[in-house]
Amino acid sequence: MKRYEKPPEGSWTQHYPELGTGPVSYESSISPEFHELEREAIFKRAWLNVGRVEQLRRNGSYFTKELAVANTSLIIVRGMDGEIRAFHNVCRHRGNKLVWTDHPREETSGTCRQFRCKYHGWRYDLDGRCSYVQQEGEFFGLDKADYGLVPVHCDVWSGFVFVNLAEEPSQTLTEFLGPMISAIDYPFHNMTERFYYRGDIRSNWKVFLDAFQEFYHAPILHGRQNPVMAKPEYQQAGFSALYFQIDGPHRVGSTTTGPSWLLPPECLNPIERAMRSGLFGPWDAADIGTEEALPGINPGKKKGWGLDSFQIFPNFAFIIWERGWYLTYHYWPTAHNRLLFEANLYFVPARNARERLAHELAAATIKEYALQDCGTLEATQMGLESRAISTFPLGDQEILCRHLNKVVNDWVDEYQRSREEA
Amino acid sequence: MAMTDPLLPPEFSDLEPFAREWCLASEPERYAKRLASTMDEMQAFYDALFPRAEEAIAYCEKFPLYDLPDNVLRLLQLLYSLIMVSFPVEIWRQPYLPDTGTASFELEEEPVP
Numbered sequence: 001m002k003r004y005e006k007p008p009e010g011s012w013t014q015h016y017p018e019l020g021t022g023p024v025s026y027e028s029s030i031s032p033e034f035h036e037l038e039r040e041a042i043f044k045r046a047w048l049n050v051g052r053v054e055q056l057r058r059n060g061s062y063f064t065k066e067l068a069v070a071n072t073s074l075i076i077v078r079g080m081d082g083e084i085r086a087f088h089n090v091c092r093h094r095g096n097k098l099v100w101t102d103h104p105r106e107e108t109s110g111t112c113r114q115f116r117c118k119y120h121g122w123r124y125d126l127d128g129r130c131s132y133v134q135q136e137g138e139f140f141g142l143d144k145a146d147y148g149l150v151p152v153h154c155d156v157w158s159g160f161v162f163v164n165l166a167e168e169p170s171q172t173l174t175e176f177l178g179p180m181i182s183a184i185d186y187p188f189h190n191m192t193e194r195f196y197y198r199g200d201i202r203s204n205w206k207v208f209l210d211a212f213q214e215f216y217h218a219p220i221l222h223g224r225q226n227p228v229m230a231k232p233e234y235q236q237a238g239f240s241a242l243y244f245q246i247d248g249p250h251r252v253g254s255t256t257t258g259p260s261w262l263l264p265p266e267c268l269n270p271i272e273r274a275m276r277s278g279l280f281g282p283w284d285a286a287d288i289g290t291e292e293a294l295p296g297i298n299p300g301k302k303k304g305w306g307l308d309s310f311q312i313f314p315n316f317a318f319i320i321w322e323r324g325w326y327l328t329y330h331y332w333p334t335a336h337n338r339l340l341f342e343a344n345l346y347f348v349p350a351r352n353a354r355e356r357l358a359h360e361l362a363a364a365t366i367k368e369y370a371l372q373d374c375g376t377l378e379a380t381q382m383g384l385e386s387r388a389i390s391t392f393p394l395g396d397q398e399i400l401c402r403h404l405n406k407v408v409n410d411w412v413d414e415y416q417r418s419r420e421e422a
Numbered sequence: 423m424a425m426t427d428p429l430l431p432p433e434f435s436d437l438e439p440f441a442r443e444w445c446l447a448s449e450p451e452r453y454a455k456r457l458a459s460t461m462d463e464m465q466a467f468y469d470a471l472f473p474r475a476e477e478a479i480a481y482c483e484k485f486p487l488y489d490l491p492d493n494v495l496r497l498l499q500l501l502y503s504l505i506m507v508s509f510p511v512e513i514w515r516q517p518y519l520p521d522t523g524t525a526s527f528e529l530e531e532e533p534v535p
Contacts, residue, residue, distance in 0.1 A: 199527035224520075225513055271508035274475045341527070349533075353482035353490075353498050356533070361505050364449075367527055368509050374525030 004242050004302075011396045012244040019246075019402050023391035028408055029204035030385045035336035038408065041415030042314050043069045046249075047155070047162040047169070047176045049316040049330065050076055054159070054192050055109065056084060060126060063109035064089055064099050068334045070165050074152055075099050075115070079126040086154035086163045087128050091117040092147040098124070115149075124149050157181075159188050180247035181312060184296030190289040191325060191346040195363040199341045201374050203381040205315060205333040206404060208341060211373045212329055213311050213404070215239045215255060216397040221376060222369055226279065228267045243300030244399050249313030249407045251400045252299060257306025257322060259283075277358035279365045280306065284358070286324035286348040311400060313407055324348065327366070337381055343370060430500070431493050434478065437500065440467050444503040445496040449529040452506040457517050464507040464517070471504045487535065495535055 007015035014021065028034045050065045055076075062077035073089035075098065091098045096119040101108040114131060115124045123132035128149040133142065153164040155173040162173050174182060201208060211217060216239050243254040257280040265273060272278040297320055298305040309319045315331040330342040345363050350356035383389075394402045429441040444467055446452045456464065471478070482498045485491065490498065510517050 193533045194531060195529065195533070196531040197527055198530050199525065201525060269508065269512045270472065271505060271512060274472065274479075275505065343527075350487055352487050353485070353501075354479050356487060356498075356535070357479060357501055357505070359533070360502055363529075363532070364505050364509070367529070368513075368519060370527050371519050371522045371525055374527055375519075375522035378523055378525060 003240050006396070012241075012399045013394075013396050013402065016246050016399070016403070019399065019406060023393045024402060024405050025391050026207070026384050026405075027390075028405070028412075029207045029381070030337065030387070032336045034412070035204075035333065037412045037415065039069055039333075041412045042408065043067075043333075044165045045170070045411070045415070046314050047164045047171075047173050048314075049160050049162050049312065049328075050074065050086075051161050052159050052188070053084065053156060053161060054189070054194075056161075058111060060111045060113055061109075062099065062112065062126075064107050065163075066105070066107055067165075067332070068340070069332060072165075073097060073100075074163060075149070076154070076161060076163070077126050080113075081127070083127075084154060084156060084161060085127065086152040086161075087149035088152060090150065091119065091122055092130060092149065093117065093120055093122045093133075096120075098149070122147075158184065158186065177312070178248040178250060180245060180252065180296070180299065181250055181310065182296075183299075184294075184310070186294055186297060186320060186326070187289050188326065188346070191286075191348050193347040193349040193359065195345040195359070197343040197367060197370070199370070199374055200334075200338070201341050201377065202338050203377040204337055204384075205331040205339040206408060207380055207384065208339055208373075208377045209311075209315065209317075209329075209331045209404065210398075210401040211377055212317065213251070213253065213309060213400040214398045215241065215253070216395065221372055225368060225372070227269065228263060231267075239397060241397060242302040242305065245299055246399075246403055249411075251311045251403050253309045253311075253400055254298060254300055254302060255306055255309075256304045259306075271361060275357050275361040277361040277365075279362070279369065281321050281323050281325050281362045282347075282355070282358035283323070284355075285322075288324040288348060311404070313404075325362075337385065341370075341374070429493060429496050431481065431497060433481065434474070434497060437470060437474070440470055441496060441500060443467070445499045446503060447499060447535075449502075449506075449532055452503050453529075455503070456506050456510060459507075459517060461510065461516065464511055468504065468507050468511045471500060475501065475504060490535060498535060 009015045013019055055063050056078040059078055059080050059082055062075055065074045075087045075089045078084050089098050096117055097104055098115050098117055121134040125131050128151055130144040130147040133144055153169050155162055157173055218239055241253050241255050245252050260278055260280055261283040276283040297308060306322045307319055311317045317329040318326055320326045325347045327345045332340040334340055347359045350359055428438060430437055478497055478501055482494055485494050
């Protein structure tokens with residue numbers, strides 16, 4: 001494996017001196033008290049991605065999003081005017097969860113003209129206004145105009161729907177995303193063939209996320225699955241990224257991906273040759289609907305570029321692949337040592353069975369890799385919770401883990417300071 | 423032996439015995455089938471289909487993907503199952519992934535077909 005050029009400071013980490021180079025504590029990943037702070041300081045103040053506009057194709061399309069981390073459920077809906085809005089999923093009358101199907105704890109989606117509470121039949125227009133109160137005359141001086149659904153700040157970037165649970169967000173979505181992310185102009189909207197995976201994993205969300213923002217572990221943890229990685233010389237050489245960049249709370253890592261199709265047969269699993277696909281996706285590039293250079297992609301402008309792994313603070317990532325597809329990851333804490341992990345793969349819709357099979361193998365391969373990570377990260381959580389060790393060294397290939405650790409601590413510190421001042 | 427209607431196109435009649443087991447419409451069904459199968463069963467299926475994979479892909483490719491005749495759709499599902507069993511057969515030598523404990527990672531939505 002090639003060693004790629006590093007910044008003049010000698011390492012990616014030292015290029016960002018605020019990160020330091022010392023060992024770091026993972027107390028923030030094992031402390032229930034820290035998690036309670038994190039919920040307020042981060043998840044109720046940062047912009048959170050809850051889905052894509054393709055999930056709201058028509059006026060009246062809606063989906064619900066369970067946010068255990070904020071103890072709430074949201075309705076995301078495209079109104080009759082085409083606007084996308086978000087509301088707390090709670091009836092104004094007596095607090096019943098407004099939109100759900102069969103199981104009150106599960107997410108749902110559909111299309112409707114208004115929401116009607118299952119309990120006493122109060123109704124709401126899709127812009128949140130209360131439109132009907134059952135036996136309105138029985139109430140005392142009740143004005144429906146005062147009983148609209150509780151709105152949540154909602155905005156869209158590149159088809160990604162974000163919400164912010166703060167009463168008044170301190171930044172607009174554009175300000176929050178900052179220059180590095182805002183520079184991206186990618187035809188996400190052409191990639192509508194979707195595979196959606198979900199897992200319930202017993203590890204802290206950051207411990208889990210960290211495994212998906214460094215590739216240092218890949219030749220080892222995933223070594224058996226891939227004949228190239230299994231080679232002794234590859235295992236010895238390890239992994240080196242092409243490029244890292246940090247911008248505010250967000251970060252990106254770029255790597256090469258092969259190219260798999262140039263490898264000799266003994267370096268591939270037979271199914272990969274049969275389907276012309278694998279971990280890095282289909283071998284044959286998709287027609288993504290643009291011939292233009294893609295702004296914001298491959299931000300280091302590196303030769304041999306294969307993918308960008310953009311990490312949007314706090315819990316959202318997307319990986320853009322050179323062959324013309326992308327995937328997203330979401331890490332939703334459900335406790336200090338548990339998370340709901342979501343992965344979505346998005347392809348330009350297959351035009352024939354051959355393309356569809358290449359997508360199938362890419363999706364199936366991701367599942368095999370992710371399951372290995374899931375098992376291992378439960379083991380990591382256990383190791384950390386033993387408190388046998390209090391600080392841990394991070395290498396230069398783990399710069400993004402170091403950055404997340406710092407940003408989380410910074411946001412919590414700032415929140416605590418602002419509370420003390422108030 | 424009772425005569426039953428063939429499930430696959432006539433060109434692939436030799437794969438009929440596997441079609442009854444492995445023509446499964448969704449990934450969760452295929453994953454459950456993998457976990458419930460022995461390595462011998464999956465190896466036999468793999469050995470029968472893998473050498474004909476390119477021929478089967480080329481056959482499916484001749485039809486419009488979103489309007490496949492039933493027997494072609496089943497041939498495509500058989501190829502999805504080939505992908506599913508390739509991991510235990512080519513890599514793990516066991517139905518389960520090693521070192522994954524009780525971790526779950528389920529496919530909730532997938533393209534049709």
